[in-house]
Structure formats: structure tokens, C-alpha cells
Amino acid sequence: MELVPTRLSGCLQVRPFFAKDDRGTFVKTFHAERFEELGLPVSWREEYYSTSHQGVIRGMHFQTPPHDHEKLVYCQQGRVLDVVLDLRTQSSTFGQHLAVELDAARGDGLLIPKGMAHGFLALTPDVIMAYKVTTTYAPAHDAGIRWDSFGLDWGIEHPVLSARDAAHPPFADFQSPF
Numbered sequence: 001m002e003l004v005p006t007r008l009s010g011c012l013q014v015r016p017f018f019a020k021d022d023r024g025t026f027v028k029t030f031h032a033e034r035f036e037e038l039g040l041p042v043s044w045r046e047e048y049y050s051t052s053h054q055g056v057i058r059g060m061h062f063q064t065p066p067h068d069h070e071k072l073v074y075c076q077q078g079r080v081l082d083v084v085l086d087l088r089t090q091s092s093t094f095g096q097h098l099a100v101e102l103d104a105a106r107g108d109g110l111l112i113p114k115g116m117a118h119g120f121l122a123l124t125p126d127v128i129m130a131y132k133v134t135t136t137y138a139p140a141h142d143a144g145i146r147w148d149s150f151g152l153d154w155g156i157e158h159p160v161l162s163a164r165d166a167a168h169p170p171f172a173d174f175q176s177p178f
């Protein structure tokens with residue numbers, strides 16, 4: 001398992017052990033010792049997955065302190081444009097984003113630190129996204145920023161959004177608690 005830095009500090013691309021044979025694939029998505037060696041989180045409190053149709057955008061989501069969390073995400077079926085937005089006011093990349101393709105055919109993932117919003121666009125039909133997070137769901141602290149408000153060209157004009165995601169405040173109006 002390789003953990004590769006990105007231009008947003010603390011946000012790492014995860015290249016897991018990936019094996020393919022006549023039966024299909026084998027992917028190891030987490031290795032506590034490897035994460036511990038690098039000072040990365042190992043105490044996951046919840047794990048969940050979602051399915052999405054092509055053209056769906058989910059995000060940009062985060063939990064506010066004290067319920068903020070690290071997140072380990074993988075696309076387990078299909079392909080997504082995965083997007084992270086830096087909300088850490090003391091960060092040199094505050095307000096900047098990272099957009100990477102996660103492809104189940106490669107098995108790669110993303111480790112997202114506290115203080116970042118996360119979202120994705122489903123690029124293929126029947127996407128499955130899987131998550132591990134270091135705090136449990138806290139609905140009153142579950143927050144978002146509007147997908148089209150921070151300068152990313154998603155390459156889609158009319159994505160499918162939840163009513164909640166369509167109503168998030170734009171980044172320009174957002175007072176970051178991080």
C-alpha cells in the first residue's frame with residue numbers, strides 16, 4: 001500500500017495492494033501498521049457506502065468540530081471524479097481544491113484530513129463509494145458547501161443533486177470553523 005502526498009497537505013492518494021486474476025480482483029483497502037508508521041488515523045468509528053447513478057454529484061460535505069473527522073474513501077465500482085476542498089483557514093491552500101479520478105479498476109482511494117469538504121461526480125453508471133470515518137454521524141454538525149461555488153469545472157451542467165446539496169451555501173458566504 002502506497003500513500004502519496006497531494007498538493008493539499010494531509011490529503012493522500014492511497015494506492016492499495018491490488019491483484020487481478022481469472023476470478024476477478026482482490027484489493028486491500030486498509031492496513032493499520034502502514035497507517036500508524038505514517039502517523040495516519042487507524043481508529044475508524046463508522047463505515048458506509050453509497051450507490052450513485054451516472055451524473056450524480058454528492059457533496060461538498062464535512063462535519064464541523066467537535067464532530068469533524070478524517071475520511072478514507074474508495075470507489076469500489078465504476079469511476080468518479082473525487083473532489084476535496086481545503087477549509088482550513090491556516091492552510092496555505094485554503095479555498096483550493098483537488099480533483100482526482102478514482103477508478104475501481106485501479107482500486108485507488110483518498111485519505112482526507114479534518115477541515116476539508118468532500119464530494120464526487122459519478123462518471124459511470126452504478127458507482128459504489130465506500131467510506132471509513134473517525135467520528136460517528138452527527139446530523140447537527142453535518143454541513144456542506146455548494147458544489148458549483150469554488151471554481152471547479154466539473155464538466156457537467158445539470159448534475160443530479162439532493163435537495164440538501166442544492167441548498168448548501170456558496171464558498172464565498174462560508175465562515176470556516178476550521
Ligand SMILES: Cc1cn([C@H]2C[C@H](O)[C@@H](COP(=O)(O)OP(=O)(O)O[C@H]3O[C@@H](C)C(=O)[C@@H](O)[C@H]3O)O2)c(=O)[nH]c1=O
Pocket residue numbers: 048050058059060061062071118119120131137162
Ligand atoms: C452521511 C450520513 C448520512 N446519513 C443519512 C442521512 C440521510 O437520511 C441519508 C443520506 O444522507 P446524505 O444525502 O448526506 O448522503 P451522501 O450525500 O451520500 O453523504 C455522503 O456524501 C459524501 C460526499 C461524503 O463525503 C460522505 O461522508 C457523506 O457525507 O443517510 C446517516 O444516517 N449517516 C451518515 O453518516
